Amino acid sequence: MKIRFENSMPLAADYLNAFGSAEGFESGTLTPEDLVDVDVLAVRSTTKVNADLLNCANRLALVATATAGYNHIDTQYLQQQGIYWTSAAGCNAQAVAEYVLSVLANAHLSNKLDLHTATVGIVGAGHVGTALSGLLDALSVRYKLYDPPLQEAGDTRTFADWQSIIACDVITLHVPLITGEYFPTEHMIDAAVLAQLNAQQLLINACRGEVIDEAALKNRLLSENAPTVVLDVFNNEPGIDQTLLPLIWLATPHIAGHSIEGKLLGTQRVYEAVCELQGSTPELTLDDFIAPPDAVELPALDSSPESALSLVLKAILSVYDISEDDRDFRQGLADQVAFTFMRKHYRVRRELAGHQVVAHSPLPQAAIAMLNALGMHPKTV
Ligand SMILES: NC(=O)c1ccc[n+]([C@@H]2O[C@H](COP(=O)([O-])OP(=O)(O)OC[C@H]3O[C@@H](n4cnc5c(N)ncnc54)[C@H](O)[C@@H]3O)[C@@H](O)[C@H]2O)c1
Numbered sequence: 001m002k003i004r005f006e007n008s009m010p011l012a013a014d015y016l017n018a019f020g021s022a023e024g025f026e027s028g029t030l031t032p033e034d035l036v037d038v039d040v041l042a043v044r045s046t047t048k049v050n051a052d053l054l055n056c057a058n059r060l061a062l063v064a065t066a067t068a069g070y071n072h073i074d075t076q077y078l079q080q081q082g083i084y085w086t087s088a089a090g091c092n093a094q095a096v097a098e099y100v101l102s103v104l105a106n107a108h109l110s111n112k113l114d115l116h117t118a119t120v121g122i123v124g125a126g127h128v129g130t131a132l133s134g135l136l137d138a139l140s141v142r143y144k145l146y147d148p149p150l151q152e153a154g155d156t157r158t159f160a161d162w163q164s165i166i167a168c169d170v171i172t173l174h175v176p177l178i179t180g181e182y183f184p185t186e187h188m189i190d191a192a193v194l195a196q197l198n199a200q201q202l203l204i205n206a207c208r209g210e211v212i213d214e215a216a217l218k219n220r221l222l223s224e225n226a227p228t229v230v231l232d233v234f235n236n237e238p239g240i241d242q243t244l245l246p247l248i249w250l251a252t253p254h255i256a257g258h259s260i261e262g263k264l265l266g267t268q269r270v271y272e273a274v275c276e277l278q279g280s281t282p283e284l285t286l287d288d289f290i291a292p293p294d295a296v297e298l299p300a301l302d303s304s305p306e307s308a309l310s311l312v313l314k315a316i317l318s319v320y321d322i323s324e325d326d327r328d329f330r331q332g333l334a335d336q337v338a339f340t341f342m343r344k345h346y347r348v349r350r351e352l353a354g355h356q357v358v359a360h361s362p363l364p365q366a367a368i369a370m371l372n373a374l375g376m377h378p379k380t381v
C-alpha cells in the first residue's frame with residue numbers, strides 16, 4: 001500500500017510505516033503527479049483536496065484528514081469518484097474547550113467578566129460544544145446551548161433560541177463552516193448580529209474564520225460600545241488581515257486544537273481508517289505514544305483569601321494561558337510567515353487531565369471538587 005501523509009501530522013511515520021510505503025510531504029508542496037499509484041492520502045487542514053489535486057490519482061481509495069473540520073476536502077467530488085473519506089471527529093474537542101476556558105479564566109481574573117454570574121452561549125453543541133459544557137459544569141458556570149440541527153435530530157438536551165444566545169455575556173462559536181442551504185454557518189455572525197452586541201459581551205471564534213463576516217466585524221470594532229473579541233481563526237489564513245489585530249483582545253494563529261493529545265488523536269484516527277481500509281484490527285493506541293496523565297506537576301497553589309473558582313482558574317492558567325500565545329503571535333508580527341511558523345513550531349501543550357495540582361496548604365473543598373471534575377486530581381504536600 002502506498003501512502004502520502006502531510007508532515008504536520010505528528011508521529012505519522014510511526015503509525016503508518018507498517019502498511020508499506022509511507023512518505024511525508026510538506027504542506028503546500030503536494031502536486032497531482034505525486035498521487036500517481038497512491039492508495040491513501042492523509043492530510044491536515046492545510047492541504048486542499050479537490051478535483052485539481054486528484055487529477056492524476058489513479059488508485060486512491062481513501063482520503064483521511066487528521067482534523068475535526070473537513071471544509072478543505074471536496075467531499076462531493078470524492079463521493080462522485082468513489083473515494084472513501086474520513087475526518088477525525090472530536091480528536092481535538094477537549095483542546096478547543098480548554099482554549100475557551102483559558103480565555104474565560106483570563107477574563108475573570110482581569111475583571112472583564114464575573115464567571116460566578118455570567119452565562120456562556122455555546123453555538124454548536126457537537127464535540128467541542130459538549131466538551132466545553134462539561135468544563136463549565138465542573139466549575140458551575142452557567143451556559144446555554146444553540147444547535148438547531150441537533151435539536152431537530154432529537155437531542156434531548158435543553159437548547160436556547162438564537163436571540164437568547166446572542167444576549168449571553170459570552171458567545172463562543174463551535175460550528176463547522178457550512179455554505180449550503182441547510183443551516184448555513186458562513187457569516188452567521190454578520191453586521192446585523194454584531195450590531196446587537198455590546199461592550200459588556202465577549203465573542204470568541206475558534207471554529208472557522210468565515211463564520212464571522214470579518215469586514216462587518218472590523219466596522220463594528222471601530223464603532224462605539226463594541227464587544228470584546230477573541231479570534232483563533234480568520235478569513236484567508238495564513239494571509240490574514242493584520243489591521244484587525246489591534247482591535248481584538250486576544251489573537252492566536254489557529255492553534256486552539258493543538259494540544260499534544262488533540263494532534264496525536266488525529267493521527268491515531270487516520271491510522272484506524274487505514275486499518276479499516278485494509279481489513280486489519282488497530283494495534284496501536286494513543287497510550288503507546290503519550291506519557292501517563294500524572295507526569296506533570298503544577299507549582300504550589302496557595303489557598304485562603306481567594307474564592308475556590310479563582311484558585312482553580314489560576315491552576316488552569318498555569319497549564320495553558322492563551323495570553324502567552326497571543327503575546328508570541330503579536331511579537332512575531334502576526335504576519336503570514338509568523339502565522340505559519342507558530343502553527344508549525346507550536347509549543348508542547350498537554351491537556352488539563354495531563355496534570356496534577358500540588359498544593360502546599362489545604363485547598364478549599366469546593367476547589368478540590370472542581371479540580372477533580374477537571375481531571376487534575378489535586379494532592380497536598
Ligand atoms: N480552531 C481549532 O483549532 C479547531 C479545532 C477543532 C475544530 N474546529 C472547528 O470547529 C468546528 C466544530 O468542531 P466539532 O468537533 O465540535 O464538530 P462537530 O461536528 O462535532 O459539531 C458541530 C456542531 O455544530 C452544529 N451546527 C451545524 N450547523 C449549525 C448551525 N447553523 N447553528 C448551530 N449549530 C450548528 C452541528 O449540528 C454539530 O452538532 C469544526 O467543524 C472545525 O471547523 C476548530
Ligand SMILES: O=C(O)[C@H](O)[C@H](O)COP(=O)(O)O
Nearest residue numbers: 044045046067068069092257
Ligand atoms: O478542524 C480542526 O481539527 C482544527 O481546525 C485543526 O487544528 C486544523 O488543522 P491544522 O491546520 O492544524 O492542520
